[in-house]
Amino acid sequence: MTARGEARLWLAQRAAGILLALAVAVHLATILYAVHRGLSAAAILARTRGNAAWLAFYLVFAAAAALHGGIGLRTVIREATAWRDRSLDLATAAFIVLATLAGWRAAAALFA
Amino acid sequence: MRDQLLRVSVWRGADEGRLVAYEVPARPSQTVLDVVTYIQRRLDPSLAYRFACRVGMCGSCAMTVNGIARWTCRTHVERVAKNSAIEIRPLANLQVIRDLVTDMTPFFEKWRRAEGRFVPATTPARDFAKVPPASRERRAADAGIECIGCGVCYASCDVVAWDPDYLGPAALNRAWTLVNDVRDGGNSDRLRAVAGDAGCHACHSHQSCALRCPKALDPTASIAGLKRVAARATLRGEL
Numbered sequence: 421m422t423a424r425g426e427a428r429l430w431l432a433q434r435a436a437g438i439l440l441a442l443a444v445a446v447h448l449a450t451i452l453y454a455v456h457r458g459l460s461a462a463a464i465l466a467r468t469r470g471n472a473a474w475l476a477f478y479l480v481f482a483a484a485a486a487l488h489g490g491i492g493l494r495t496v497i498r499e500a501t502a503w504r505d506r507s508l509d510l511a512t513a514a515f516i517v518l519a520t521l522a523g524w525r526a527a528a529a530l531f532a
Numbered sequence: 533m534r535d536q537l538l539r540v541s542v543w544r545g546a547d548e549g550r551l552v553a554y555e556v557p558a559r560p561s562q563t564v565l566d567v568v569t570y571i572q573r574r575l576d577p578s579l580a581y582r583f584a585c586r587v588g589m590c591g592s593c594a595m596t597v598n599g600i601a602r603w604t605c606r607t608h609v610e611r612v613a614k615n616s617a618i619e620i621r622p623l624a625n626l627q628v629i630r631d632l633v634t635d636m637t638p639f640f641e642k643w644r645r646a647e648g649r650f651v652p653a654t655t656p657a658r659d660f661a662k663v664p665p666a667s668r669e670r671r672a673a674d675a676g677i678e679c680i681g682c683g684v685c686y687a688s689c690d691v692v693a694w695d696p697d698y699l700g701p702a703a704l705n706r707a708w709t710l711v712n713d714v715r716d717g718g719n720s721d722r723l724r725a726v727a728g729d730a731g732c733h734a735c736h737s738h739q740s741c742a743l744r745c746p747k748a749l750d751p752t753a754s755i756a757g758l759k760r761v762a763a764r765a766t767l768r769g770e771l
């Protein structure tokens with residue numbers, strides 16, 4: 421990959437990391453709140469169904485996690501193994517897309 | 533009174549080889565380089581090692597002493613010997629030519645690959661460049677300029693061990709001093725050379741280089757500087 425491509429990946433991973441720091445904090449606070457209040461699954465769904473704000477939050481959260489994790493995984497593989505060519509970049513892209521879609525499916529299930 | 537003896541084991545051979553034991557009389561203020569020189573002059577003239585200045589300027593005498601890369605001419609035996617024993621090996625992360633001599637070619641080749649040479653700006657200079665000593669660029673360049681090219685940082689860096697293409701702390705530190713040289717005109721090529729997985733973006737910032745550098749330089753900070761400049765150039769579409 422070109423230096424420009426690498427630098428972009430690096431920036432994207434940092435940006436996704438910043439988003440994640442915020443999103444994880446909100447996510448944890450939500451879990452603590454739900455446990456504290458003893459909310460049932462039905463009670464939680466009642467709050468998230470049809471709520472566009474929660475949907476948007478989890479769509480962004482899932483995409484950021486997939487991006488951050490995917491780029492990081494690529495780095496780890498490049499460092500620890502001899503797999504460094506274009507096929508790794510394609511596998512990384514596939515991983516990010518699949519992980520994002522999986523996350524979005526879960527977010528959609530909370531919404532609808 | 534009988535001399536107190538140091539038990540010294542020294543790597544003999546090339547990448548394949550073995551440790552050979554010698555006994556060397558302990559002396560006050562003795563350096564590790566003194567010990568190696570004693571062995572070569574008195575015990576075994578076939579021992580190969582490098583040194584030149586003996587005063588911490590030339591950067592040629594670095595070896596692995598009790599597992600840690602050090603400049604041997606400025607390392608006192610008292611500080612590093614454990615129960616009067618020292619183990620001396622060649623620098624890590626480089627091929628061994630013979631005994632304590634490594635092939636430094638890849639190390640310096642990476643300085644070249646990192647565009648580590650000064651490139652005059654294309655406009656012909658009409659006057660001496662004025663670089664205010666207190667300016668941000670001058671201070672950043674100053675912080676990294678005293679490198680003696682000893683390779684201690686390079687031998688101490690895990691990322692170099694993992695990825696033989698990684699430019700390493702010294703070459704990147706050199707590039708950073710030039711990025712901050714206001715007279716230099718080679719920065720767009722240089723940024724392309726130092727960005728990416730073989731360059732500044734591979735650094736884990738774990739600071740072994742800064743911890744071990746005998747000149748107390750901080751290549752980690754220089755590399756972080758390169759990452760900042762590369763990020764800015766990427767956002768501006770200049771990389």
Ligand code: SF4
Nearest residue numbers: 689735736738739741
């Ligand atoms: S901070 Fe970077 S250059 Fe220095 S030892 Fe660690 S990985 Fe290597």
Ligand code: SF4
Nearest residue numbers: 679680682683685745
């Ligand atoms: S940065 Fe320090 S350790 Fe690395 S080559 Fe230069 S002087 Fe030696």
Ligand code: FES
Nearest residue numbers: 586590591593605
């Ligand atoms: S001999 Fe020159 S730095 Fe040690």
